[in-house]
Amino acid sequence: MACSHGGVYSVDPKMVRLDCSSSVNPLGAPGKAVRAIERSAGELAPMYPDPECRDLKKGLARYLGVNTDQIAVGNGAAEIIYWFARLFAKRRVVIPAPTFCEYELASQKAGAVVTFVPLAVDFALDADAVIASAKGVDALFLCNPNNPTGMLATRAIKKVIEDVDNTTKIMLDECFIELADRQETLLKLVDRHDNLVVLRSLTKSFGMAGLRAGYSVSSPALAGQLSSLKVPWNVNGLAQAAGVAALADRRHVAKARALVKKERAFLYERLNRLESLVPVRSDANYLLLRLKSGDSTHFRDRLMKKTGVLVRDCSTFTGMGSQHVRIAVKTHKENMMLVKALEEMDNGKAR
Numbered sequence: 001m002a003c004s005h006g007g008v009y010s011v012d013p014k015m016v017r018l019d020c021s022s023s024v025n026p027l028g029a030p031g032k033a034v035r036a037i038e039r040s041a042g043e044l045a046p047m048y049p050d051p052e053c054r055d056l057k058k059g060l061a062r063y064l065g066v067n068t069d070q071i072a073v074g075n076g077a078a079e080i081i082y083w084f085a086r087l088f089a090k091r092r093v094v095i096p097a098p099t100f101c102e103y104e105l106a107s108q109k110a111g112a113v114v115t116f117v118p119l120a121v122d123f124a125l126d127a128d129a130v131i132a133s134a135k136g137v138d139a140l141f142l143c144n145p146n147n148p149t150g151m152l153a154t155r156a157i158k159k160v161i162e163d164v165d166n167t168t169k170i171m172l173d174e175c176f177i178e179l180a181d182r183q184e185t186l187l188k189l190v191d192r193h194d195n196l197v198v199l200r201s202l203t204k205s206f207g208m209a210g211l212r213a214g215y216s217v218s219s220p221a222l223a224g225q226l227s228s229l230k231v232p233w234n235v236n237g238l239a240q241a242a243g244v245a246a247l248a249d250r251r252h253v254a255k256a257r258a259l260v261k262k263e264r265a266f267l268y269e270r271l272n273r274l275e276s277l278v279p280v281r282s283d284a285n286y287l288l289l290r291l292k293s294g295d296s297t298h299f300r301d302r303l304m305k306k307t308g309v310l311v312r313d314c315s316t317f318t319g320m321g322s323q324h325v326r327i328a329v330k331t332h333k334e335n336m337m338l339v340k341a342l343e344e345m346d347n348g349k350a351r
């Protein structure tokens, strides 16, 4: 299965009136981060950035309550997935499915064979099945809350981390956790498990996808191994300055989390009235819609053409089938536009 993503560039950008296909902080980037860019662009543009991202690491250490030597900073979390795969995806890798496709692609590019462990019909993670499949493998990827399904599986994931042999390297992707209802990060497990890398990003939580700044937290030894693969100046100066400013604004994330919770309930309630689809319960800033008939690529294209609203066709997620699209939870005004567009698609059948 080809790995692909949402976002306006996944289609003809000119046709998109509202992008509900990529799921980032509905409030956008914090004003403080935008102002930091505006203030420092003239000074930073001609300068090489700090190749070690020292100020950003200090800000992250304070934000997370960890030490700076536990942090690796990448050009987005995506870069760190590829470092991890190059280092550890030697022969065999286990990935629950469906999930974010870059784990699979990075592992395959590194030469590993991927075994998928299917999620249950209700998208729950089967910890025992993952533990059994992970026996003797080089690497395991986990995602909490999972993309595209949106559910937290913290207890099952904790069990997997605790029971899997510590010769298996584990990447736990928590890129969406700061916008999830329950703040159930397993970050602190890196102190007890030196085979664990927790992946995070400023992309989703601080609405900074275009700037490209992601990071991981692990033992200092693993952080050093990951960072050893970076090209010099991998994170540009404006992203570093904006990141430092954003991390000082925790209220921005808290505000977004409260908005997501309220607006997701609104979307769920309104979309549950439609005849043609069923919303799936989610703990995250996005939710799946199961189409009762037709396929998701066709649905996405028709919705775009008719209304200019772009949703994420989930048929490109391994193991997902062709019955689901994913929508981002946005501001109330934008969510209303999405509801109207989906009601229109429902062919006037909304109750």
Ligand SMILES: Cc1ncc(COP(=O)(O)O)c(C=O)c1O
Pocket: 075, 076, 077, 078, 079, 100, 143, 147, 173, 175, 176, 200, 201, 202, 203, 209, 213, 214
């Ligand atoms: C689960 C997950 N992890 C990581 C990423 C990549 O994040 P970044 O923008 O920081 O590279 C994405 C992007 O969609 C994602 O869905």
